[in-house]
Amino acid sequence: MTASVIAPVAEPVRNRETNTRRRLPLRLLAIAYVSLLIGLPVAFLFGKAFGLGVGTFWHQITEPGALDALELSAKVAAIVVPVNTVVGIGAGLLLARRRFPGKRLLDLTFDVPIAISPIIIGLSLFLAYSKIGAFGPWLFKHGFMLVFSVPGIVLATMAVSLPYVLRSIVPVLIEIGETQEQAARTLGAGMWRRLFTITLPAIRWALLYGIALTLARTLGEFGAVLIVSGNVTDKTQTLPIYIYDAWDQVPTNDAGAFSGAVLLALISITVLVVLSILRARERRLRVDIA
């Protein structure tokens, strides 16, 4: 060890060897834990589902109930993701750039969906907007039913996926500061042009990262939607609800549950892969900015 202090440059190879020997137990522990805790169950999922046979898998996936669920999930995502992206960008710019009374409250509001159980979120929406809620009677009169309806699912999904875009872009917005926008302003660019040609491109990786997270959460949300949807088959089942329903049936629809789970897992893993590519890009960009 002292040798590396006396002649640090001359000893790189030796250092690596000593490191490896010392690092090995930690490395093994980490690999073992992650493999057993996460790797094993996920591998099992895929193994079991395909063990049923690709034919069965396909049959289950294309079953009308499953397709309806997939369609509903996609529809909900098509509404929720753009809305929360726009909200995230708007609020993000406000939080990162302006000082105003109530800024703390705005910040905290975006923390709520992450910190609170989805069950409680679903319950809160129910208590606020269903028949028994404060606005319930008025809404009901105007034909809006929260429970057993798609608007209710959309609302619940909006609530749980609210903060991801914002939390992703705010640190980057703060880091890059406003000078690029100021420069663009002196060059003659107006507010919207600055937003689309300067601000958004500058944060694009963080923005895409946030959108990917929002999408993952939107497709995968279970607890809040379960409460709000009332779980009526074929009408208000998103894919996660469909999976739960398959398991809940008597006798348990193993094949259905597994196939659905695999499908949802595949979609999510794709998003995950995209996420890691984005994160790598973002990290590389960060280094450039430094």
Add this chain to the structure above:
Amino acid sequence: MAGPASDIPQALKAPPAPRSRRRFGVRTLGGVLGVFGGSALLMGYLSLIVLIPIAAVAAHGLGITVHTHGWGLAFWHWTGTTDFSAFWANVTNATARQAIWLSLWLSLAVAAVNAVLGVVIALVLVRDTFPGKRLLEGVIDLPFALPTIVAGVVIVYLYGQASPVHINLYETWMGLFVALLFVTLPFSVRAVQPVLESFDGQAEDASRSLGAGGIRTFMSILLPSLLPAILTGFGLAFARAIGEFGSISLISGGLGRTTPASAYIFNLFSDGGSYYSAAAAVSVALLVISLLLLASTGVASTRVQRRLSQ
């Protein structure tokens, strides 16, 4: 450093300034209205999605009833009452207590275990290199991207009644424990990893050159600096665990000794009617607990951080 003699003065004929020659008001009227309107929309959306529902839970849980007199433009005259005793009863009855306690200690345990292992894994990710490390990073992120119900399905089939590895954790706290470890690991790792990445190792080198061994260096130099991040990760993991529903909904079975708070709330809700306020009450209790713990880890983390930067 004289450059080529380009035709500068002539070429500097100014191109026309941007089209809209609004010469009054740096903050144009349209801009102001736009920002104002946008903020109003934003606040409206947030109220709709978050603020009003939270108020509704608090109201139902605490039995707040508000009597308003009149809706006119003149002020509302309202009186409010709180039914605290009902709230208390809903939260302290036997089943409620059991559920809340179960969630509480499970979440604390899970957050603690993953805090330790999170540091181990972060160390390996940041400071070690081996083939397949990328894969490891990806696997760690899986629970983050995987829908909770998928995790639930997987856990209940692997460790449930028909377990292929003959481990039956159905309706046991151990099953819940495993599920919660599964979903919270990414939080623990990702809270610590970037902080660890930012360390340049100089302090540790100094410690080693003074004769301290690896473990000593870790305990006295590295760990204290990581403490704020570890605390933050602990808070995040705890908050996630105590509210977790999807992944534990299947393995926890039905009503029974192994009903965590989130499932208990759901069951109350399913019963409907007068049980709505009970569900709301337990929700409030859970929220308070989460809030307290997040606040304390936040404060602790900031305090340690401050001491470190002095």
Add this chain to the structure above:
Amino acid sequence: MSISLEKVTKRFGVTFGVEDVTTVIPSGALTAILGPSGAGKSTLLKLIGGLVTPDEGRIFIDDDDVTDVDPRHRNIGFCFQNYAPFRHMTVAKNVAYGLKVRHRPRAEIAARVEEMLELVRLSALANRYPAQLSGGEMQRMALARALAISPRVLLLDEPFGALDAQVRAELRTWIKELHDRIHVTTVLVTHDQNEAMEVADSLIVLNEGHVEQTGTPTDLYDHPASEFVLQFLGPSTNVFGQAVRPHDLIIVTAGQGWPATVTEISTLGFEIRVAIVLENGDAAWLQQSRAEFDTHPVTIGQAIGVQRRDATVSPVGTRLDPAARSTEAVPDDRALTQRAP
């Protein structure tokens, strides 16, 4: 395009950014706004540019009242301290931005960009991204970008602050040459008085939000209006509580002038600094050329007399001609110092 400010005030909370500033910046000249940190220099520049709106006062660019006009419409070029490059665009696209905003035809933009890049000698780097440029290159790109729109005024906010000394010196010369060729009214903010003196045609010295003095560098150097200006611009030393230029002091025989003892003699290139202690304990220093020193050398510990150059007592050795005093900037050579025992 001259710039005129009338009673311009900008407050930040309880502190003044700038207060009651009235001044005229001459057309076509390179003016430096000089002052210590926090003096309000950047604020003043941003007021001219419109990135900050004044609480009081009016701002005119060439007789147009631009006080309420958005920076977009002031037709100014602004270069920021950290260059503010558009990192997601190539150098060429950066330079083209202002023209694109003005919806110029593509061919015109391309020609103009090429011309600007040639002007700043970045043609070879046209398709690089800012991350691949050095600091000096990024600053040149920023200049090209600002100049592409043919602004009537060019504003530079500590443009060379973040660069190392050598690059800074090169860019200083280069911008002076550029200005000589282009003659755009240029305003440059700096805290480095050497830079200001070397580059500027006219100076505005700011202190704590107020204008201390304006004029040519020589004016301010020779006839400082206040002790602050004297101390800020060029070397100064204190004698009996009064600030004075070190080369305005001469050595006379002991017994004449103010009694003093030599404590240190340092050689910096052709300049010699003689540190002394006066009878009352004040420490001061004299600045002399080598030739001056050699005509009447002193040694450490020697008792001498010191007086102002414009007094009528004959110095030790040859009488010096006041007109021969040096006004050149002191080069940054290593000092050879003899220490007093």
